Amino acid sequence: MDYALLILVCMPLVCGLATSVMPAGGWRIVAVGCGVLEAALALAVFYLAGAEAAPHFVVRYEWIPSLGISFYLGADGLSAALLLAIAFVFMAALYAAQGRGESIALLCATAGAVGATVARDFFLYCFFCEMVVWPLCVLAALRGGKYRESAALQFALHNLLGGTLLLFVAASAIYYQRQAGLMVSLAIEPLVSTPLPLSFQFMALVACALAFALRTSLFPFHTWALLWHRAVDRSSSMVVAGVILPLGAYGLLRFALPLCTEAIGTWRVVNLPLLVASALAVTLLILVERHPLRQLSLIASCQMAWVAIGIASLSMEGVQGAAIIIIGASIAGAVLSCLLERDEERTVAVVVSWSRWGVLWAVLTLAGLPGLGVFPGYLQIAIAGGGQWAWWLAPLGLVAVLCAVWSLRFFAFSGRTNTPQLSRNQYIALLPLVLYSCVIGLYPPSIAQGSLSAVNEIASMTVGSQRSSSAEADSSAKSSEEP
Amino acid sequence: MDISSFYSEVTLALVAIGLVLVDAVLWPRQSSRGNGYLALFGSLIALTFSLWEWEASAIGYSVGDAISQDAFSAFFDVLILSAAVGVLLLCLHEAQSRVRDEFYILLLLSVLGMMLAVSAVDLLVAFLALELAGLPLYVLTAGEGRAGIRGEAAAKLLHWGLLSSAFFLFSAGLLYMATGATALVDIATYWSGEDVDDVARIGAALLVASLLFKAGMVPFHYWLVDVREGATTSLSAFMASAGAASSLAILVRILTTGLGPLHPIWVPSIAAFAALTIMAAALMALNQRSLKRLLAYLVVVQGGCFLAGFGSGRAEGLAAALFWVVIAALGIVALFAVVLLGSSPRQTNPSLSAYGGLGRERPWLGLLISISLLSVAGLPPTAGFHARLFVVYALVDAQLFWLAILFVVSLPLTFYACARLWIYMYFRPVPTALRAEPSAELFAVLLLAATAALGFGFAPDILMETARSAAASLM
Numbered sequence: 001m002d003y004a005l006l007i008l009v010c011m012p013l014v015c016g017l018a019t020s021v022m023p024a025g026g027w028r029i030v031a032v033g034c035g036v037l038e039a040a041l042a043l044a045v046f047y048l049a050g051a052e053a054a055p056h057f058v059v060r061y062e063w064i065p066s067l068g069i070s071f072y073l074g075a076d077g078l079s080a081a082l083l084l085a086i087a088f089v090f091m092a093a094l095y096a097a098q099g100r101g102e103s104i105a106l107l108c109a110t111a112g113a114v115g116a117t118v119a120r121d122f123f124l125y126c127f128f129c130e131m132v133v134w135p136l137c138v139l140a141a142l143r144g145g146k147y148r149e150s151a152a153l154q155f156a157l158h159n160l161l162g163g164t165l166l167l168f169v170a171a172s173a174i175y176y177q178r179q180a181g182l183m184v185s186l187a188i189e190p191l192v193s194t195p196l197p198l199s200f201q202f203m204a205l206v207a208c209a210l211a212f213a214l215r216t217s218l219f220p221f222h223t224w225a226l227l228w229h230r231a232v233d234r235s236s237s238m239v240v241a242g243v244i245l246p247l248g249a250y251g252l253l254r255f256a257l258p259l260c261t262e263a264i265g266t267w268r269v270v271n272l273p274l275l276v277a278s279a280l281a282v283t284l285l286i287l288v289e290r291h292p293l294r295q296l297s298l299i300a301s302c303q304m305a306w307v308a309i310g311i312a313s314l315s316m317e318g319v320q321g322a323a324i325i326i327i328g329a330s331i332a333g334a335v336l337s338c339l340l341e342r343d344e345e346r347t348v349a350v351v352v353s354w355s356r357w358g359v360l361w362a363v364l365t366l367a368g369l370p371g372l373g374v375f376p377g378y379l380q381i382a383i384a385g386g387g388q389w390a391w392w393l394a395p396l397g398l399v400a401v402l403c404a405v406w407s408l409r410f411f412a413f414s415g416r417t418n419t420p421q422l423s424r425n426q427y428i429a430l431l432p433l434v435l436y437s438c439v440i441g442l443y444p445p446s447i448a449q450g451s452l453s454a455v456n457e458i459a460s461m462t463v464g465s466q467r468s469s470s471a472e473a474d475s476s477a478k479s480s481e482e483p
Numbered sequence: 484m485d486i487s488s489f490y491s492e493v494t495l496a497l498v499a500i501g502l503v504l505v506d507a508v509l510w511p512r513q514s515s516r517g518n519g520y521l522a523l524f525g526s527l528i529a530l531t532f533s534l535w536e537w538e539a540s541a542i543g544y545s546v547g548d549a550i551s552q553d554a555f556s557a558f559f560d561v562l563i564l565s566a567a568v569g570v571l572l573l574c575l576h577e578a579q580s581r582v583r584d585e586f587y588i589l590l591l592l593s594v595l596g597m598m599l600a601v602s603a604v605d606l607l608v609a610f611l612a613l614e615l616a617g618l619p620l621y622v623l624t625a626g627e628g629r630a631g632i633r634g635e636a637a638a639k640l641l642h643w644g645l646l647s648s649a650f651f652l653f654s655a656g657l658l659y660m661a662t663g664a665t666a667l668v669d670i671a672t673y674w675s676g677e678d679v680d681d682v683a684r685i686g687a688a689l690l691v692a693s694l695l696f697k698a699g700m701v702p703f704h705y706w707l708v709d710v711r712e713g714a715t716t717s718l719s720a721f722m723a724s725a726g727a728a729s730s731l732a733i734l735v736r737i738l739t740t741g742l743g744p745l746h747p748i749w750v751p752s753i754a755a756f757a758a759l760t761i762m763a764a765a766l767m768a769l770n771q772r773s774l775k776r777l778l779a780y781l782v783v784v785q786g787g788c789f790l791a792g793f794g795s796g797r798a799e800g801l802a803a804a805l806f807w808v809v810i811a812a813l814g815i816v817a818l819f820a821v822v823l824l825g826s827s828p829r830q831t832n833p834s835l836s837a838y839g840g841l842g843r844e845r846p847w848l849g850l851l852i853s854i855s856l857l858s859v860a861g862l863p864p865t866a867g868f869h870a871r872l873f874v875v876y877a878l879v880d881a882q883l884f885w886l887a888i889l890f891v892v893s894l895p896l897t898f899y900a901c902a903r904l905w906i907y908m909y910f911r912p913v914p915t916a917l918r919a920e921p922s923a924e925l926f927a928v929l930l931l932a933a934t935a936a937l938g939f940g941f942a943p944d945i946l947m948e949t950a951r952s953a954a955a956s957l958m
Contacts, residue, residue: 020846064869064944066951067876101846123872127863134853134862141842141909149910153902157895160862164871164891171876171887178880 004045004057005073008038008083009115016107019100031103035087035094038110039432042080042087050080055120063124067174068184072121078323082250083117085327088433089242089334093235095429096338101142106235108135113243122186122255123170129215129247130163136236136244143233145342151231154224155240162214162248165207172207173259176200192258201263208256209271215248216304217297219278219285225297234338237293241300242334246326249307253322257311264314271312279305296336299366303329303374310381321380324440328365328373331437335430336362355427358434365437373437488552490532491560492598498525499591506584516575522587523571526594530564533557548666549605556602558953559732562809563601566724567594569816569931572924573717576823585626589619590721597729604740606655606665606690609733613651613697616729617644620722624714632832636713643696643706650693657686667741674744687742691749694737698730700790701760704783711779712832719775720819723782724812731789731808735801739957746796754794758889760787765896772834774822777900778815781859784897785811791890792874798951798958800877805950807870810858810939814867817855817932820925821904824848835904840913842905848921849908851929858936860901861894866939866946873947 015034019027049056055074063071075083090110097103112131119125133156140152170186176196177184185191195201212218217225225245229237257264264271282302289295303325310322339358365372486493502518502525537557567590574586596616603609621644625637659665661683662673673683692703699707711719738749761784768780785807792804824841825833842849858865871894878887921929939946 064947066944066947067872101843127868130863130868134857137905138909149906152910153899153906156902157899160898161891161895164894167872168875168879168887168891171872171879174876175879 001044001048002057003059004041005075005118006059008041008045008087008118009073009111011038011041012107012110012114016104016111019104019107027100027103031097031107032091032094034107035091035110038114039084039087039091042084042114045075046080046084049075050077050084052077056080058120063121067123067186068177069123069186070121071124072187073115073118073124074120075118078250078254079118081323081327082246082330083114085246085330085433085436086113086117086243088436089238089330092334092338092426092429092433093238095426096238097235098233099142102139102233102235105135105138105142106239109139109239109243113239113247116247117250120188122166122173122188122191122259124186125251125255126163126166126170129166129251130160132239132244132247133159133163136239139236139239140228140232143236144231145233147227147231151224151227155228158214158217158221158224159244162211165211165214166251169204169207169211169259172200172203188254188258191255195262196259198262198266201260202267204256205260205263205267208252208260212248212252212256212308216245216252216308217301218275218305218308219281219301222282222298222301225301226294229293229297229337230291234340234342237296237337237340238334241296241337242330245300245304245333246330249304249322249326252308253311253319253326257319261314264312268312268314272309275305275309275312279309292340293337293342296333296340299336299363300329300333303333303366306378306381310377310384313381313384315384317380318384321377321382321384323377324380325374325377328377328437328440331373331433332362332365335433335437336366338430358430361434365441372441375441488536490536491529491564492595494525494529494532495591495595495598498522498529499588499595501525502588502591506588518584518587519571519575522591523568523575525591526564526567526571530561530568533560533564537561548668549608550599550602551604552602554953554956555732555736556598558805558949559601559728560598562728562812563594563597563725566721566728566812566816567591569813569820569928570717570721570724572928573720573816573820573823575924576820576922577715577717586623589623590718593617593619593623593721594725597725601729601732601736603733604667604736606651606658606667606670606737606741609737610648610651610655613733614648616726617648620644620718620726623718624710632709632713634713636710639706640710640714647693647696650689650696654686654689654693657682658690661686667737670741671743674742687745690737691734691742691752694730694734695756698727698734698786699783700756700786701763701783704760704764707783708776708779711782712773712775716775716819716822716826716831719779719822720816723778723819724816727782727786728808728812731786731793735793735804736957739801750794750796753790753796754883754886757787757790757794758886760784760790761890761893762896765893765900768900769896771900772836773832774818774825774835774838774904775832777835777903778818778822781818781897781900782811782815784893784900785815785859788870788874788890791886792877794886795877795881795883797877797881798954799880800874801954801958802947802950803870803873803877805953806866806873806943806947809946809950810866810870810936813932813935814855814859817852817929818859818904820928820932821852821855823925824921835907836911837914838904838907839911840908842908844913845921848926848929851926851933852908853905854933854936855929856901856905858932858940860898862898864940865936866943867936868940869943869947 012034015030019030022030045057053076055076058074061071063069090106094103094106097106109132112128115128115131116125119128137152137156140148144151173186173196174184180197182194183190213221225240228240279302282298282305286295286298286302289298307322307325310318310325336359339355339362365374368375368378498521502521505521506518593616596612600609600612600616603612621637621641624633624640655665658670661680662670664670664673696703711723714722742749764780764783764787768777768784771777771780789804789808792800792807822833825837854865858867861867861871875887875890878890
């Protein structure tokens with residue numbers, strides 16, 4: 001099991017190669033088998049490492065020593081929990097895939113997504129994240145509808161620009177580490193333990209905020225996701241809703257928060273209103289949107305705005321809430337995008353009569369119904385909102401409820417068909433996702449204990465350092481005031 | 484004189500002379516493929532010698548003050564010869580219909596000129612080497628290719644090539660007038676003195692302008708695109724890879740060695756040229772419909788990215804630029820192979836629509852082309868991604884934040900330009916016209932380029948350390 005993470009990253013690539021040379025009939029077994037094996041291995045990793053804040057199954061090689069970049073993989077509670085969700089999403093997506101090319105592209109995307117989840121080096125995270133872009137464009141090309149070309153292009157351009165901004169942050173971090181005489185490393189531990197100068201943090205905050213807004217389709221950068229869900233097939237839609245957006249938000253939590261904690265604290269008065277306005281705008285857009293697939297994209301965008309609010313609140317509860325929403329929204333988003341039936345041109349999306357309960361469940365989960373996967377996240381963020389900025393949450397919460405009611409009406413009581421495109425096995429492949437989400441929703445501390453402890457560690461380091469630096473600033477201000 | 488440092492150059496010269504004899508005596512009026520294979524074999528031997536010279540540390544040797552065999556020249560020797568091997572493979576594919584016997588002889592002479600030019604540390608030797616590299620290209624552009632547009636291409640190449648050579652010679656004369664020397668080391672000593680003549684300053688400025696002209700950087704790029712379009716595809720690939728790399732190498736050597744003390748003046752100027760080149764060429768590449776023209780603009784963008792790394796004025800920046808130029812040259816040769824794939828005897832300048840559905844029709848070929856495109860666009864898992872990081876880091880390290888941001892902004896534009904070919908390959912329908920069958924040579928070029936892009940993507944430090952040692956020999 002020592003090399004479990006390396007196997008998780010490499011196995012899809014090997015199986016992708018095998019799928020491409022297998023005779024007809026054999027490739028599907030390899031592709032789906034790889035998805036199942038990935039899920040089983042991710043479950044084992046979650047079982048063994050999911051309760052810990054410290055990384056397990058660590059693999060570390062020096063990759064570009066001159067720039068302090070290492071091939072550093074490790075699974076702690078947070079990454080193991082997300083890894084499990086992502087592995088389940090890919091398993092379901094591989095079940096739903098219909099062609100050989102589609103399966104190969106999905107397997108390549110799996111390698112990138114899994115790598116980004118367990119990467120403990122900032123550069124490695126950027127590397128794996130961008131590795132997912134090209135296979136998804138191939139997916140869009142192979143199975144997309146009328147708007148596939150512009151959807152693929154917009155998706156790639158937004159993600160590439162975001163990725164390049166992150167690369168700029170990585171290069172700047174190396175530069176500032178050298179300037180400060182620190183050990184040059186982009187691994188997560190030195191980044192968390194040795195805060196970089198405030199001048200760097202402000203620049204990094206702007207670049208990271210832009211990069212993650214682009215990647216997680218925050219308003220006003222949400223247009224690529226609107227087009228994507230309407231243009232592509234079920235698998236690609238699942239991967240974006242259940243993997244790409246959560247991975248972007250995970251990067252914000254894992255790397256951007258430790259990198260620019262003080263800047264986030266200083267600019268909280270600007271960040272939070274902007275994020276709340278973004279969430280509000282998307283929520284209002286949901287109310288006027290009539291196409292279910294575009295509505296799905298807007299709901300996912302709204303979730304990501306909540307995640308960003310939780311992180312920007314810079315409180316222990318907010319960060320914990322953000323982590324729960326990332327995992328919960330990943331699962332519910334993937335299930336919802338899988339259950340919506342599409343026609344060839346993606347102009348109509350309908351719900352199969354007997355799977356409308358699944359749709360209802362996913363919508364309720366995303367709306368934050370108590371007992372379901374995302375609710376504990378909302379609750380934590382609401383608790384974090386106590387104090388000076390709590391009133392902002394009131395209109396947002398009200399509109400969110402209205403939006404949820406509207407979504408329910410739309411999803412559960414409109415356009416149905418009795419001829420499902422998914423087989424029974426494909427429905428069964430969704431069950432682990434639903435179960436996982438229910439367990440998180442019903443008893444978050446037990447199943448997400450490791451995730452929370454890992455988040456606690458990040459939050460205690462970053463929030464703690466922010467508090468201590470504020471306290472130092474206050475004490476120095478007081479001492480200067482005294483005669 | 485110790486000849487052991489010049490085995491590769493001597494080999495090339497001997498092979499070129501041998502080809503003249505073989506062509507005249509053994510294979511008159513016969514297929515040129517035999518000559519092509521001999522040229523390829525000779526180039527491979529020369530490449531082996533270059534690598535051996537590098538490994539055996541047979542470097543650091545100078546012939547007077549004229550030629551220096553240092554790590555920098557050895558780096559470019561290997562790059563130029565590798566590009567030449569790729570181009571010769573493309574020639575062998577193209578030879579089935581269009582290439583004459585003299586092509587290989589002239590190509591080898593041009594390679595020899597480029598290898599001498601990157602080693603030259605004297606302005607007159609550099610001029611002679613540049614002419615040795617350039618004259619065969621004038622002949623080849625005029626003699627090969629489609630009748631309609633090759634005349635225009637040859638005229639432009641001759642006109643602007645000779646003009647830049649004239650400027651080079653004129654500026655060398657001005658520098659000689661002021662400094663009394665043509666050796667770069669002596670010229671560098673002159674700038675350290677107290678009374679620097681304005682004539683010398685004008686000479687230095689004209690010298691840099693003439694080299695930027697040869698490299699085709701904005702705003703001196705306007706002749707280049709038509710020349711690339713009019714020349715045969717393999718010749719265009721040669722000029723775009725080895726030609727552009729050698730021009731940039733001479734520029735670097737002259738700036739760092741001959742004009743080293745003027746560092747505070749040329750560093751911001753090169754950075755400004757880099758910014759202008761990257762943005763303008765990337766924008767111009769966006770609406771090209773012919774693949775050759777698109778590639779011509781992409782080569783200019785890659786040159787601008789090289790200048791950006793070098794424009795940081797530090798050894799780390801130069802190393803990043805060298806890393807970049809290797810990855811770009813390999814990718815560009817592979818993409819010119821794609822041009823041949825869409826060409827037919829009637830249409831040597833295919834539009835993007837000729838590649839409709841290629842990725843679906845031939846998935847393996849599509850994969851190899853996609854890897855080269857990813858490398859040129861700077862996406863993982865190829866080495867282009869690392870090249871991006873190295874250049875951005877070099878710019879940040881030199882505190883050129885404005886150029887770093889501009890570089891970052893330009894990358895999606897470059898990506899879009901590359902993605903246009905990719906969109907046709909995967910999203911558009913298959914055209915009715917027949918496409919060329921990929922020969923073994925063409926497939927070999929694509930496979931080698933893709934392997935290098937992936938190999939250096941997974942082990943970038945091997946190439947980067949080599950680039951660092953090459954950069955350290957100059958800065």
